[in-house]
Amino acid sequence: MKKQEKKPVKELEDFGKSLVDDIEKGRNPTIEFNLRSLSNIIFDEKTRTLGLGSKQQQRTFFNVGHAKKFLQTLEVAKISKSLLDVQKHASLRDVFYMAKRTIPSSSINIVDEQAESDNAIEDLELITGCSREQLNVNANKMGSVAGNVVVEDSGDTINWAKLGSGGWSIPSNVEDIDFKSIKAKYIIYMEKQAVWERLHEDKFWEKQNCIIVTSQGQTTRGIRRLLQRLNEGDKLPIYVLADFDPWGFYIYSVLKFGSINLAHMSGAMTLQNAKFLGVTADDVANYDLKKHFIRFKDVDFARLKQIADYDWFKKNKAWQRQFKMMKEFGAKLEIQALSSKGITFISEKYLPDKIKRQEFLD
Amino acid sequence: MKKQEKKPVKELEDFGKSLVDDIEKGRNPTIEFNLRSLSNIIFDEKTRTLGLGSKQQQRTFFNVGHAKKFLQTLEVAKISKSLLDVQKHASLRDVFYMAKRTIPSSSINIVDEQAESDNAIEDLELITGCSREQLNVNANKMGSVAGNVVVEDSGDTINWAKLGSGGWSIPSNVEDIDFKSIKAKYIIYMEKQAVWERLHEDKFWEKQNCIIVTSQGQTTRGIRRLLQRLNEGDKLPIYVLADFDPWGFYIYSVLKFGSINLAHMSGAMTLQNAKFLGVTADDVANYDLKKHFIRFKDVDFARLKQIADYDWFKKNKAWQRQFKMMKEFGAKLEIQALSSKGITFISEKYLPDKIKRQEFLD
Numbered sequence: 001m002k003k004q005e006k007k008p009v010k011e012l013e014d015f016g017k018s019l020v021d022d023i024e025k026g027r028n029p030t031i032e033f034n035l036r037s038l039s040n041i042i043f044d045e046k047t048r049t050l051g052l053g054s055k056q057q058q059r060t061f062f063n064v065g066h067a068k069k070f071l072q073t074l075e076v077a078k079i080s081k082s083l084l085d086v087q088k089h090a091s092l093r094d095v096f097y098m099a100k101r102t103i104p105s106s107s108i109n110i111v112d113e114q115a116e117s118d119n120a121i122e123d124l125e126l127i128t129g130c131s132r133e134q135l136n137v138n139a140n141k142m143g144s145v146a147g148n149v150v151v152e153d154s155g156d157t158i159n160w161a162k163l164g165s166g167g168w169s170i171p172s173n174v175e176d177i178d179f180k181s182i183k184a185k186y187i188i189y190m191e192k193q194a195v196w197e198r199l200h201e202d203k204f205w206e207k208q209n210c211i212i213v214t215s216q217g218q219t220t221r222g223i224r225r226l227l228q229r230l231n232e233g234d235k236l237p238i239y240v241l242a243d244f245d246p247w248g249f250y251i252y253s254v255l256k257f258g259s260i261n262l263a264h265m266s267g268a269m270t271l272q273n274a275k276f277l278g279v280t281a282d283d284v285a286n287y288d289l290k291k292h293f294i295r296f297k298d299v300d301f302a303r304l305k306q307i308a309d310y311d312w313f314k315k316n317k318a319w320q321r322q323f324k325m326m327k328e329f330g331a332k333l334e335i336q337a338l339s340s341k342g343i344t345f346i347s348e349k350y351l352p353d354k355i356k357r358q359e360f361l362d
Numbered sequence: 363m364k365k366q367e368k369k370p371v372k373e374l375e376d377f378g379k380s381l382v383d384d385i386e387k388g389r390n391p392t393i394e395f396n397l398r399s400l401s402n403i404i405f406d407e408k409t410r411t412l413g414l415g416s417k418q419q420q421r422t423f424f425n426v427g428h429a430k431k432f433l434q435t436l437e438v439a440k441i442s443k444s445l446l447d448v449q450k451h452a453s454l455r456d457v458f459y460m461a462k463r464t465i466p467s468s469s470i471n472i473v474d475e476q477a478e479s480d481n482a483i484e485d486l487e488l489i490t491g492c493s494r495e496q497l498n499v500n501a502n503k504m505g506s507v508a509g510n511v512v513v514e515d516s517g518d519t520i521n522w523a524k525l526g527s528g529g530w531s532i533p534s535n536v537e538d539i540d541f542k543s544i545k546a547k548y549i550i551y552m553e554k555q556a557v558w559e560r561l562h563e564d565k566f567w568e569k570q571n572c573i574i575v576t577s578q579g580q581t582t583r584g585i586r587r588l589l590q591r592l593n594e595g596d597k598l599p600i601y602v603l604a605d606f607d608p609w610g611f612y613i614y615s616v617l618k619f620g621s622i623n624l625a626h627m628s629g630a631m632t633l634q635n636a637k638f639l640g641v642t643a644d645d646v647a648n649y650d651l652k653k654h655f656i657r658f659k660d661v662d663f664a665r666l667k668q669i670a671d672y673d674w675f676k677k678n679k680a681w682q683r684q685f686k687m688m689k690e691f692g693a694k695l696e697i698q699a700l701s702s703k704g705i706t707f708i709s710e711k712y713l714p715d716k717i718k719r720q721e722f723l724d
Binding site: 082083086088089090091093094096097098100101102138140141142143144151152153154155156157158162163164165166167168169170171172173176177193194196197198201202216291292334336337338339340343344 | 444445448450451452453455456459460462463464500502503504505506513514515516517518519520524525526527528529530531532533534535538539555556558559560563564578653654696698699700701702705706
């Protein structure tokens with residue numbers, strides 16, 4: 001349940017002071033931080049997450065190749081500081097528009113594309129050791145949650161068990177939420193809102209004493225941080241429910257082991273106690289679901305091969321068995337195929353049985 | 363605030379009885395309902411919405427060309443009835459899997475593609491006069507809402523003013539919600555969650571006494587029904603906030619005048635008192651936003667021409683002026699470009715000023 005601890009205002013001030021110090025001492029103003037490129041991304045066997053290696057990069061002001069990026073980094077640092085000062089948050093797109101100024105007496109914009117300001121913010125995460133959420137720059141808002149949890153947020157006390165059929169809409173930034181009480185044995189995270197509505201209508205979280213969380217499509221940073229904050233204090237297991245296809249496996253992979261894009265944030269973003277609950281190749285036989293196979297296309301075979309080759313899956317026999325069976329099937333299966341067994345089959349039979357038998361992939 | 367009134371169980375039973383009646387009288391079992399094809403879609407000048415004309419279609423059992431569709435229609439009617447009987451809801455995808463059975467002693471599936479069951483459900487909406495939400499088939503879940511509104515839903519009392527930074531997550535099906543109190547002068551609907559978070563953080567709905575609603579991307583049926591139910595009892599104006607581009611205009615067009623896909627549901631889905639608040643061509647000059655133009659591509663010009671030719675925009679001088687200016691600009695503008703004026707510019711200046719001056723397109 002812990003919040004991230006670095007103090008962003010102090011970190012930003014220290015960053016500014018170090019540059020002033022360079023100037024006062026007649027040095028070339030210099031920023032140094034871990035190299036954020038593919039060549040410096042490593043899979044840490046100890047933490048079992050993707051992270052950055054020890055290679056460093058320098059960005060200096062008096063360097064034609066660095067000057068613009070140097071300026072962009074300072075500009076987003078200034079924007080973040082001004083947001084923190086007035087206690088407001090902005091989206092990445094907002095920050096882009098705020099940074100898109102023309103440098104006086106020139107025709108040069110500080111940024112022309114959002115990719116530039118996005119990049120500068122990721123650099124700033126490394127420079128300050130603060131996540132962009134802590135720097136008051138929000139990610140996308142997406143997803144819903146329900147369960148026996150009470151939180152305090154923006155002066156309101158919110159009981160996730162008392163929010164009707166809709167549930168609580170997960171904010172893009174969950175860093176300032178205080179958890180007042182968490183009564184649950186585990187968390188189920190699912191990609192599909194329709195599956196969440198199924199479990200919610202069937203009062204699954206109440207009967208099973210768990211928390212149900214969904215995104216819709218990609219797992220946003222807000223949802224990952226919410227899962228991590230829910231899980232950290234109470235060491236709740238997180239079960240991932242996704243389609244039986246390479247993309248379903250990838251959702252799990254990113255949640256548990258991290259991703260290249262967020263390698264510099266893996267400590268705050270990965271969920272080491274996540275387990276894959278389904279749909280698995282074994283479910284296909286156990287629940288007689290072959291009829292609902294959707295044939296693989298070339299792109300599916302290619303994606304499956306990529307995932308099977310990931311460092312963290314390579315030596316994992318249970319996962320390699322899944323990949324092999326999927327390849328032999330040459331087909332994928334949607335989680336909603338379980339509805340063919342009856343509308344409440346997933347919540348009354350499939351999930352309780354699998355959880356009871358601890359049928360997880362790890 | 364009114365709920366839709368047709369009783370779905372009774373309508374389904376009447377539908378079944380009429381077929382039994384046909385059989386007992388030795389007639390060819392026949393379903394008759396309004397033709398749902400482009401040739402029968404008309405723009406009703408009186409209600410100013412897209413709707414179905416008076417052409418009818420017949421579907422009979424003893425007809426090689428009709429038999430399969432006849433069976434599909436009965437199958438989804440059966441699924442809907444069984445959902446209503448146990449008071450459960452299913453998604454369109456669930457219904458597809460529930461209908462995908464093999465006909466005994468044959469190798470023929472009742473449905474092979476979701477498009478078939480989706481179509482059958484839309485036919486059933488016409489046959490029964492009940493929306494698919496009333497038939498317990500849910501659309502997508504999406505979006506968030508905040509404001510001085512108290513609702514009762516699934517046994518919970520939910521105050522939209524007390525839900526922290528997240529807000530209430532809008533369910534896919536809002537038919538069974540009871541509105542206990544609505545304190546607001548108007549509703550703002552916006553496409554972008556990031557803009558909603560901006561207004562929410564700035565307590566815009568509290569200061570302006572309004573309700574703020576967002577989807578993320580398409581306006582789902584759930585959101586349209588929510589807007590309609592909020593607006594009907596209290597006659598609240600609905601202001602649409604979208605990008606200045608043909609797709610932003612289209613969002614407004616669908617909300618207010620309906621769409622071809624939902625022409626058979628226009629009474630339950632269109633919002634005749636919706637007004638377009640921005641971003642408009644005039645805002646570009648008034649707020650000096652040209653710098654943030656995004657150049658049109660061919661596809662944008664083509665889409666703009668299509669929209670300018672819609673029946674309901676053709677004779678509307680104010681809208682034609684907008685289309686002409688957009689074409690001359692040859693550019694679009696995102697709503698977030700307003701952030702370049704300051705992070706709270708949109709909630710402290712842009713929106714209050716425009717609403718005060720009643721600067722709407724109708």
